[in-house]
Amino acid sequence: MDTEHILExxxxxxxxxxxxxxxxxxxxxxxxxxxxxCGENGAGKSTLMKVLSGxxxxxxxxxxxxxxxxxxxxxxxxxxxxxxxxxxxxxxxxSPYLSIAENIFLGxxxxxxxxxxxxxxxxxxxxxxxxxxxxxxxxxxxxDIGVGKQQLVEIAKALSKEVRLLILDEPTAALNDEDSAHLxxxxxxxxxxxxxxxxxxxxxxxxxxxxxxxxIIRDGQTIESLxxxxxxxxxxxxxxxxxxxxxxxxxxxxxxxxxGEEVLRIEDWTVHHPVDQARKVVDGASLTxxxxxxxxxxxxxxxxxxxxxxxVFGRSYGTRISGRLFKNGVEVTAGSVQEAIGHGIAYxxxxxxxxxxNLIDTVQHNISAAALGTLSRGGVVDREEESKIAERYRKDxxxxxxxxxxxxxxxxxxxxxxxxxxKWLFADPDVLILDEPTRGIDVGAKYEIYTIINRLADxxxxxxxxxxxxxxxxGVCDRIYALSQGRVTGEVARADATQEHxxxxxxxxxxxxxx
Amino acid sequence: MSTTTDVNVPSPTPPGAPxxxxxQRLQGLGGNARQYGIFGALVVIVLLFQVxxxxxLLLANNVAALFxxxxxIMVLAIGMLMVIxxxxxxxxxxxxxxxxxxxxxxxxxxxxxxxxxxxxxxxxLGALVGAWQGFWVAYVGIPAFIVTLAGxxxxxxxxxxxxGETLAGLPSSFIRISKGSLPNVLGFxxxxxxxxxxxxxxxxxAIVVSQLRARSALRxxxxxxxxxxxxxxxxxxxxxGIGILTVILSFSAGGTPIVLVIVxxxxxxxSFLMGRTVFGRHIYAIGGNRAAAALSGVNTRKVDFWIFVxxxxxxxxxxxxxxxxxxxxxxxxxxxxxxxxxxxxxxxxAAVTGGIGRIAGAIVGALIMGVLNMGxxxxxxxxxxxxxxxGMVLLLAVxxxxxxxxxxxxx
Numbered sequence: 058m059d060t061e062h063i064l065e066x067x068x069x070x071x072x073x074x075x076x077x078x079x080x081x082x083x084x085x086x087x088x089x090x091x092x093x094x095c096g097e098n099g100a101g102k103s104t105l106m107k108v109l110s111g112x113x114x115x116x117x118x119x120x121x122x123x124x125x126x127x128x129x130x131x132x133x134x135x136x137x138x139x140x141x142x143x144x145x146x147x148x149x150x151x152s153p154y155l156s157i158a159e160n161i162f163l164g165x166x167x168x169x170x171x172x173x174x175x176x177x178x179x180x181x182x183x184x185x186x187x188x189x190x191x192x193x194x195x196x197x198x199x200x201d202i203g204v205g206k207q208q209l210v211e212i213a214k215a216l217s218k219e220v221r222l223l224i225l226d227e228p229t230a231a232l233n234d235e236d237s238a239h240l241x242x243x244x245x246x247x248x249x250x251x252x253x254x255x256x257x258x259x260x261x262x263x264x265x266x267x268x269x270x271x272x273i274i275r276d277g278q279t280i281e282s283l284x285x286x287x288x289x290x291x292x293x294x295x296x297x298x299x300x301x302x303x304x305x306x307x308x309x310x311x312x313x314x315x316x317g318e319e320v321l322r323i324e325d326w327t328v329h330h331p332v333d334q335a336r337k338v339v340d341g342a343s344l345t346x347x348x349x350x351x352x353x354x355x356x357x358x359x360x361x362x363x364x365x366x367x368x369v370f371g372r373s374y375g376t377r378i379s380g381r382l383f384k385n386g387v388e389v390t391a392g393s394v395q396e397a398i399g400h401g402i403a404y405x406x407x408x409x410x411x412x413x414x415n416l417i418d419t420v421q422h423n424i425s426a427a428a429l430g431t432l433s434r435g436g437v438v439d440r441e442e443e444s445k446i447a448e449r450y451r452k453d454x455x456x457x458x459x460x461x462x463x464x465x466x467x468x469x470x471x472x473x474x475x476x477x478x479x480k481w482l483f484a485d486p487d488v489l490i491l492d493e494p495t496r497g498i499d500v501g502a503k504y505e506i507y508t509i510i511n512r513l514a515d516x517x518x519x520x521x522x523x524x525x526x527x528x529x530x531x532g533v534c535d536r537i538y539a540l541s542q543g544r545v546t547g548e549v550a551r552a553d554a555t556q557e558h559x560x561x562x563x564x565x566x567x568x569x570x571x572x
Numbered sequence: 573m574s575t576t577t578d579v580n581v582p583s584p585t586p587p588g589a590p591x592x593x594x595x596q597r598l599q600g601l602g603g604n605a606r607q608y609g610i611f612g613a614l615v616v617i618v619l620l621f622q623v624x625x626x627x628x629l630l631l632a633n634n635v636a637a638l639f640x641x642x643x644x645i646m647v648l649a650i651g652m653l654m655v656i657x658x659x660x661x662x663x664x665x666x667x668x669x670x671x672x673x674x675x676x677x678x679x680x681x682x683x684x685x686x687x688x689x690x691x692x693x694x695x696x697l698g699a700l701v702g703a704w705q706g707f708w709v710a711y712v713g714i715p716a717f718i719v720t721l722a723g724x725x726x727x728x729x730x731x732x733x734x735x736g737e738t739l740a741g742l743p744s745s746f747i748r749i750s751k752g753s754l755p756n757v758l759g760f761x762x763x764x765x766x767x768x769x770x771x772x773x774x775x776x777x778a779i780v781v782s783q784l785r786a787r788s789a790l791r792x793x794x795x796x797x798x799x800x801x802x803x804x805x806x807x808x809x810x811x812x813g814i815g816i817l818t819v820i821l822s823f824s825a826g827g828t829p830i831v832l833v834i835v836x837x838x839x840x841x842x843s844f845l846m847g848r849t850v851f852g853r854h855i856y857a858i859g860g861n862r863a864a865a866a867l868s869g870v871n872t873r874k875v876d877f878w879i880f881v882x883x884x885x886x887x888x889x890x891x892x893x894x895x896x897x898x899x900x901x902x903x904x905x906x907x908x909x910x911x912x913x914x915x916x917x918x919x920x921x922a923a924v925t926g927g928i929g930r931i932a933g934a935i936v937g938a939l940i941m942g943v944l945n946m947g948x949x950x951x952x953x954x955x956x957x958x959x960x961x962x963g964m965v966l967l968l969a970v971x972x973x974x975x976x977x978x979x980x981x982x983x
Contacts, residue, residue: 373867398869412867415860417927426857427868429850436849441789480868 062123063088063253064222069108069120078104079118080277086222086270091244091254093268093285095261095296097499101277102257106224110144111137124222141221145211147230147497151199158182158195161214185213189243203359205236212243223247224255229263230497233357233525234560241267259499261293273299301501309532310504312511316535317348319386320519321402321488326380328361328368328543334376338364340543342380346488346519351510353534354523355559361543362523363407366490370404371397384487398427401487405477407496407523409470413477416466420458421447423465423476428484450479454509471502478509488519495529507533527556541565609976610921610936613969617940621947628950629943632824635817636832640750640897642942643831644669644890646935648913649920650842651886653934654879656917657846657859659926660709660716662880664723665887665913669906671727672698672891674734677901680742687746695888701727702884703877710876724910732903740900750896753826754833764819765827772818775836776811783807831893835935838889843931855879859926915962916941919969940965 064086071079079101086092096102107113109122111131122129124140131137134144151160158178167178182195191209193202199210208228215223225244229237237260244254245267258264264271271291273280280299283291297308328339339361346352356362367374369382371394382389384400391397397404406412414423424447425432432443447461454475458468465476474494481489491510495503510533514520524530530537531554539547539562547562621629628634648665655662676694679685685693701723708719758766783803790797797803821828846852854875857865866872890909895901918924919940920933944965948958 370867371869393871394867394869395871404867406864406867411861412863415857415864415927417860417923418856422853422856426853426865426870429853433850436851438848438850438853440848441792444790484869 061087063125064109065123066105066109067121067123069105069118069122071104071108071113071118078277079108081120082274082277082279084272084279085282086253086255089248089251089253090269091248091256091267093264093271094255094257094274095259095264095271095300096274097300097501100274100300102274103226104277105274106144106226106255106257109137110134110142110224138218141219142224143215143218143220143222144224145208145215145226145228147227149204149207149211151207151210153200154198156196156198157186157193157202157210157213160199160210161185161195161217163214165218181217182213185216186210188216189213190239203236205232205240208232208236208240209243212240212247220252222253222255224257226257227259227497228256229258229260233359235357237263259497261296264296265291265293271296275300275302297500300499308500308504308528310508310511312351312514312533314351314514314535315349317517319345320348320384321346321521322383322386323365323369324381324383326365326369326382327378328364328375329377331374331376338375338543339368342540342543342545344538344545344548346521348487348517348519349514350536351514351520351522351534353530353537354521354540355527355530355537355563356540357525357563359542360540360563362540363492364543365540366404366492366521366523369397370394370402370490373404398484398486401485402490403427403481403484403486403488404490405481405492405494407493409473409477413480414465414473417464419462420451420456420465420468420476421461424450424461424479424483427480446483447479450483454479454482455505469498469502471498471505474498474502474506475509478506482513486518488521489513490521490523492523493525494522495524495526503529527559530554530559531556539563539565610919610933614936614940614943617943617947621943621950625947625950629947630820632820632822634946634950635820636753636824636826636829638939638942638946639832639835640829641946642938643750643829643835644893644897645909645912645916645941646835646938647838647886647890647893648909649916649934649938650838650931651883652910652913653917653920653922653929653931654842654846654855655716655883656914656922656924657926657929658855658876658879659859659862660876660879661914662705662716662720662883663910664705664720664727665883665890666906666909666911667724667727667731668698668701668884668887669891669894669909670731670901670903671734672701672888673895673901673905674731674739674903676892676895677739677742678734680746681739687743687749690746691749691892694892695885698888698891699881699885701887702881705884706877706880709880710873716880720910731905735901735903738900738902742895742899742901747896747899748830750831750893752830753824754828754830756827764822765824766822768818768822768828771828771833772814772822775818776814779810779814780807834889838886839931839935846931851875851878856927859923859928861927912938912941915966919966921973937969940969 062085064084066082066084069079069082070077082101082105084105094102094105104113108118111133114132115130122131124142129140152163155163161182162178167174167181179195186193186195189209189212191206191213193206199207212223228240232240241263244256247254256264256268265285268285271283271285273283273296283295283299285291322345324343326339326342327337330336330338342365344352354362354365364374368378369391371391372378373394382391384402389400391400391402410416415426421443425443429438432439432446444461450456451458451461456475456479457472465473468476478494494510495506498506510520510522522530522534531551535551537549537551537554537559538545539549539559541563546565547559549558549562618629652662652665672694675697676690679690679693680687705719705723708714709716754767756765756767758770760766761769787797787803846855854865854870857868857870858872858875862872894905898905916937917929917934918937920930920935920937922929922934941962944962945958948961953961
């Protein structure tokens with residue numbers, strides 16, 4: 058038995074009709090290590106993990122999977138779980154209306170003769186929760202806890218299955234820094250208990266911190282495996298070079314802003330939670346955006362960034378909204394999305410799949426969705442004009458799709474994001490609010506998105522960028538507001554901004570702020 | 573303006589580009605195959621029953637009767653398709669048909685109104701009923717399933733109040749709507765009704781011209797067009813299909829049924845509405861992703877409201893057809909019409925989750941149900957068994973669709 062490696066995948070080749078998604082991929086994971094897999098979107102990371110977990114059953118691919126020296130032929134996810142391989146997907150697979158304990162033992166119930174033993178269920182769940190460091194009662198509903206805690210429930214669930222090899226697909230993508238840090242510490246803790254982890258992540262700083270080995274995949278092939286504890290320290294730049302196949306000198310395009318008149322001003326903006334109406338989600342926030350300026354909005358999860366943006370955008374979020382909204386210095390009201398668009402305000406959502414796109418419709422129809430009125434006469438859409446415009450944005454934004462009549466759902470994340478941007482560019486707003494514009498997309502596409510943002514500013518638009526990635530805000534914005542607990546706690550010009558400085562404002566307690 | 577600097581931006585990964593395009597091409601073909609699949613299924617079912625009934629199915633008078641007997645389902649299917657694409661359902665249309673039919677009959681019998689006035693009253697009442705249900709769905713936010721389930725009971729009850737049991741003795745000018753045909757003003761050619769032949773020829777010409785124009789528009793913008801062979805074959809099949817139908821109808825006792833003309837006009841108008849107008853686009857957008865549509869500035873409530881008003885209007889039209897065909901308003905009329913219309917939409921490829929579906933598909937779905945009804949009746953199959961068979965066809969059609977999609981999805 059090979060004692061060094063818990064898992065070896067040898068010569069994995071997976072073809073889909075007409076496409077080779079994986080070509081002779083090799084992956085060797087040492088026992089008890091944290092093994093990171095990096096690669097651009099579409100490089101084949103997820104396909105490889107689907108092969109490993111049996112989602113693509115044995116026989117649909119070439120090559121072999123060797124676990125603890127034994128060749129495995131998984132026919133489904135149950136087979137791989139029986140061997141202690143558990144995969145936690147980016148989109149969490151918890152049932153929101155069941156309790157934490159019920160979720161942990163879902164499909165694996167603590168029961169005797171078909172009758173659930175609740176005492177045992179809750180007791181064992183409590184033990185698992187303690188192990189992952191989650192201080193919640195096991196009978197709490199999953200929908201009542203945040204994403205970060207839900208992630209921990211997923212891990213507790215994996216532990217209940219006696220996991221030996223834990224696969225995490227983008228585990229921190231939706232988490233704030235604090236929750237991310239906790240999760241990463243937990244994964245390191247599990248390593249101490251002898252659990253091997255494979256982690257897929259776009260967050261290279263995290264990989265640099267916790268991974269023992271990093272395997273880079275590009276275009277369906279293994280490019281290299283880097284020992285993170287070797288003599289030469291492996292830097293983020295080093296990993297990026299492997300991912301894109303060449304050094305990426307600048308992660309952010311150069312940009313010299315030409316800043317003009319104020320275009321948007323919000324004064325004393327307060328928003329209450331739609332259900333818990335006593336709670337202020339945004340509390341007396343004020344900010345301005347000028348023409349040609351890229352303004353950042355920094356904040357931890359729950360700081361109220363998205364809520365602020367959406368409430369400004371036609372009261373799409375919240376109740377009991379108060380405050381004043383000025384457009385070009387004139388006070389306006391925007392009680393509906395239509396009105397907001399009419400005032401030249403656009404909001405591109407952080408969750409493009411749920412709120413941004415109609416995935417079962419074409420690229421062309423999605424691009425025209427927010428401004429069909431300008432494309433139609435007497436309620437009839439000018440389809441020729443529509444095609445022309447879609448085609449123009451396809452070229453302009455370099456949207457990689459065979460035709461503009463392809464379904465948006467078939468595109469990669471970065472290209473979907475470009476479709477969202479195209480939709481709002483076509484609506485031709487004066488102020489564009491971009492909520493997490495680069496979430497879940499790869500390094501190359503990010504650069505393109507930044508370039509588009511710069512071009513928007515150069516065209517005289519005001520851009521408000523919301524992002525959880527501080528380097529991104531520092532790299533793109535001319536000025537940054539920090540939000541904490543619904544309040545604007547700081548305003549920093551690009552020249553003075555550092556991550557530490559911003560983080561100081563972002564973690565400020567609201568009681569300590571002089572208004 | 574700093575455009576993309578070629579040093580820094582990774583170029584599109586070479587193996588990535590063809591990957592998408594091949595996948596898309598397969599997907600496109602699958603989409604087309606599905607479109608043609610439902611037409612193919614109709615043709616197969618027609619041929620099957622033509623053989624089983626020793627050629628009786630396609631006798632001229634039977635074909636005319638096929639349209640006369642199913643016009644109301646086709647009209648309801650048009651409205652239902654829009655409701656389903658928007659992600660709703662309407663369970664009340666059968667009851668609405670009975671209720672509106674009762675009022676239409678009362679208008680003529682008790683108030684001596686001319687038939688045209690009665691028809692307009694029926695359409696207006698249908699729209700009003702639709703506005704009532706649309707209000708609850710769109711502005712109060714009660715799921716359409718509940719609102720129309722309530723409506724199913726409410727309007728069946730009102731139908732009983734208005735009609736009692738039966739209101740017979742309606743004027744022949746009214747009955748003509750469903751039973752009559754276009755007048756034979758152009759005489760006969762070898763026993764064929766010339767009016768019918770002219771209409772058929774015009775229909776073929778219109779379809780060919782519109783298809784050619786659409787194709788050249790795509791060409792002009794260098795957009796993807798289907799292979800010319802496939803295109804020609806499609807046009808030829810449509811032309812031959814309409815040609816055969818025209819010739820058969822021209823031999824029938826009356827020529828072209830009036831309802832066929834009405835349904836034809838509605839199909840063209842509503843296909844245009846769904847495919848070409850802002851309103852239609854908004855319906856697909858709402859069904860595909862309601863939240864995204866709302867955040868794109870679509871007034872989802874307004875669209876929902878008008879979809880139900882329209883459904884009511886078409887239910888009013890179906891009530892006119894049904895009442896005219898029976899020559900009387902019957903309190904129990906319209907039983908299961910909602911189910912027939914819903915089945916037609918799903919057989920015709922509409923998605924249960926909304927966002928997908930076409931008027932033409934729903935019409936073909938309705939025709940499949942109609943041909944099944946007629947074929948089984950000619951074969952004197954027991955009505956109870958007819959029901960069971962129709963149920964199985966619905967189940968198999970949707971199962972086939974699902975399997976097809978799954979195969980396309982697991983690329």
